[in-house]
Amino acid sequence: MPQLDSGGGGAGGGDDLGAPDELLAFQDEGEEQDDKSRDSAAGPERDLAELKSSLVNESEGAAGDAGVPGAGAGARGEAEALGREHTSQRLFPDKLPESLEDGLKTPECASGMYKDTVYSAFNLLMHYPPPSGAGQHPQPQPSLHNKASQPSHGVPQLSPLYDHFSSPHPTPAPADISQKQVHRPLQTPDLSGFYSLTSGSMGQLPHTVSWFTHPPLMLGSGVPGHPAAIPHPAIVPPSGKQELQPYDRSLKTQAESKAEKEAKKPTIKKPLNAFMLYMKEMRAKVIAECTLKESAAINQILGRRWHALSREEQAKYYELARKERQLHMQLYPGWSARDNYGKKKRRSREKHQESNTDPGSPKKCRARFGLKQQTDWCGPCRRKKKCIRYLPGEGRCPSPVPSDDSALGCPGSPAPQDSPSYLLLPHFPTELLASPAEPAPTSPGLSATLSLPAPGPPQAPHSNLQSTQVQQQESQRQAA
DNA sequence: TCCCCTTTGAAGTGT
DNA sequence: ACACTTCAAAGGGGA
Numbered sequence: 440m441p442q443l444d445s446g447g448g449g450a451g452g453g454d455d456l457g458a459p460d461e462l463l464a465f466q467d468e469g470e471e472q473d474d475k476s477r478d479s480a481a482g483p484e485r486d487l488a489e490l491k492s493s494l495v496n497e498s499e500g501a502a503g504d505a506g507v508p509g510a511g512a513g514a515r516g517e518a519e520a521l522g523r524e525h526t527s528q529r530l531f532p533d534k535l536p537e538s539l540e541d542g543l544k545t546p547e548c549a550s551g552m553y554k555d556t557v558y559s560a561f562n563l564l565m566h567y568p569p570p571s572g573a574g575q576h577p578q579p580q581p582s583l584h585n586k587a588s589q590p591s592h593g594v595p596q597l598s599p600l601y602d603h604f605s606s607p608h609p610t611p612a613p614a615d616i617s618q619k620q621v622h623r624p625l626q627t628p629d630l631s632g633f634y635s636l637t638s639g640s641m642g643q644l645p646h647t648v649s650w651f652t653h654p655p656l657m658l659g660s661g662v663p664g665h666p667a668a669i670p671h672p673a674i675v676p677p678s679g680k681q682e683l684q685p686y687d688r689s690l691k692t693q694a695e696s697k698a699e700k701e702a703k704k705p706t707i708k709k710p711l712n713a714f715m716l717y718m719k720e721m722r723a724k725v726i727a728e729c730t731l732k733e734s735a736a737i738n739q740i741l742g743r744r745w746h747a748l749s750r751e752e753q754a755k756y757y758e759l760a761r762k763e764r765q766l767h768m769q770l771y772p773g774w775s776a777r778d779n780y781g782k783k784k785r786r787s788r789e790k791h792q793e794s795n796t797d798p799g800s801p802k803k804c805r806a807r808f809g810l811k812q813q814t815d816w817c818g819p820c821r822r823k824k825k826c827i828r829y830l831p832g833e834g835r836c837p838s839p840v841p842s843d844d845s846a847l848g849c850p851g852s853p854a855p856q857d858s859p860s861y862l863l864l865p866h867f868p869t870e871l872l873a874s875p876a877e878p879a880p881t882s883p884g885l886s887a888t889l890s891l892p893a894p895g896p897p898q899a900p901h902s903n904l905q906s907t908q909v910q911q912q913e914s915q916r917q918a919a
Numbered sequence: 920t921c922c923c924c925t926t927t928g929a930a931g932t933g934t
Numbered sequence: 935a936c937a938c939t940t941c942a943a944a945g946g947g948g949a
Contacts, residue, residue, distance in 0.1 A: 780939090
């Protein structure tokens with residue numbers, strides 16, 4: 440299976456994969472607006488071109504060293520340097536007020552949104568600031584700000600780590616901070632903190648200062664090898680949306696206090712994977728191109744488009760994601776995804792445990808019917824959760840493949856390969872689909888069959904994707 | 920107000 | 935080792 444994440448020796452290969460392709464994506468996704476984008480970005484990018492390669496090497500070196508026994512100190516030192524430099528250019532773009540974003544949802548505006556695409560930002564991700572700028576205090580990086588000088592309306596934001604190296608933009612007036620915005624990764628604390636610093640509006644945002652100086656949010660606090668306290672966008676207040684809600688001390692009991700204390704530990708979010716990065720970049724575009732606003736529908740489109748991407752295009756995102764993970768690891772050496780385990784879906788998990796005790800739980804029924812995957816079980820409706828075919832009251836599953844799905848609540852759901860559920864959405868712009876019939880070049884099944892060479896996106900051997908694609912291939916074969 | 924939906928991929932847990 | 939689960943983002947929609 441092709442793996443981009445090659446670590447040490449393969450890292451160079453990965454960079455080779457990612458870097459040279461950066462401009463291709465612009466051509467791909469935003470051709471019409473590319474010229475402007477390049478005009479404004481070409482200068483700084485060229486200026487930083489040399490830095491890029493060296494800094495890439497630095498980053499890769501750090502990562503590579505980390506895996507070498509005895510090289511820990513070196514890696515850590517580089518990580519520190521990296522962290523300090525991150526501090527100096529942590530310029531998190533924030534999201535515009537939604538009302539404003541809505542106003543930008545014209546095709547013209549949409550095209551403008553992609554001046555800072557993942558690729559241009561990727562350049563910045565690789566561009567650590569010049570030595571002169573690597574001061575102790577976060578300062579605006581002129582070279583970076585050149586990019587930021589582009590209209591920042593609704594620029595799709597990549598992951599916090601990514602944002603953090605990508606397009607800095609003028610601090611939006613936080614007057615209209617919604618709860619949702621605050622919920623953004625740290626985005627809030629982090630972004631605002633750095634915004635304030637970079638925009639010179641620190642005094643206007645006293646809370647951001649407290650974020651910036653708040654020990655729990657300091658990256659370096661208590662973390663060996665991180666003398667520089669670095670607030671990071673992946674750190675979010677644990678309760679996100681609740682963060683801005685009035686805090687009613689009168690209701691606070693000791694027990695609650697303890698739980699609260701526990702809950703108030705800053706949450707470091709997972710780095711975004713390739714698809715998430717892609718989604719983050721493309722969501723606004725899809726929204727601009729159609730009238731859909733429901734994320735579920737948008738995500739289905741994006742999922743489809745993701746599969747339609749060429750291997751090279753996907754590889755860019757895989758590489759970006761790999762960089763994100765590397766940075767994340769360097770910034771939070773002790774962090775594990777397990778830290779966030781159960782925080783979000785504790786309730787669901789409890790439910791699930793309940794259902795597992797049921798002799799007719801989906802899991803057991805899958806076994807009963809010889810179905811290996813949830814997607815198998817859920818089949819046409821493709822539901823992963825709350826499978827509507829599971830009827831707890833009956834103690835066991837009905838037939839795994841009923842002839843009439845609608846009777847079970849599936850919205851007229853035929854087999855996914857025939858008609859994806861999003862096609863059933865009202866007003867779905869089918870032209871948005873990227874030739875669904877064409878076999879995905881990245882098809883795991885195909886690549887496995889052909890034993891494609893290693894370079895390329897990592898592919899899970901037992902992913903749902905594979906399962907679905909295999910189904911598609913089989914159905915196509917049968918149809919033929 | 921909270922959770923679900925929906926996507927893929929990474930990483931965790933469970934068997 | 936493999937299967938399964940959770941969480942990342944997003945925001946409308948439903949309870």
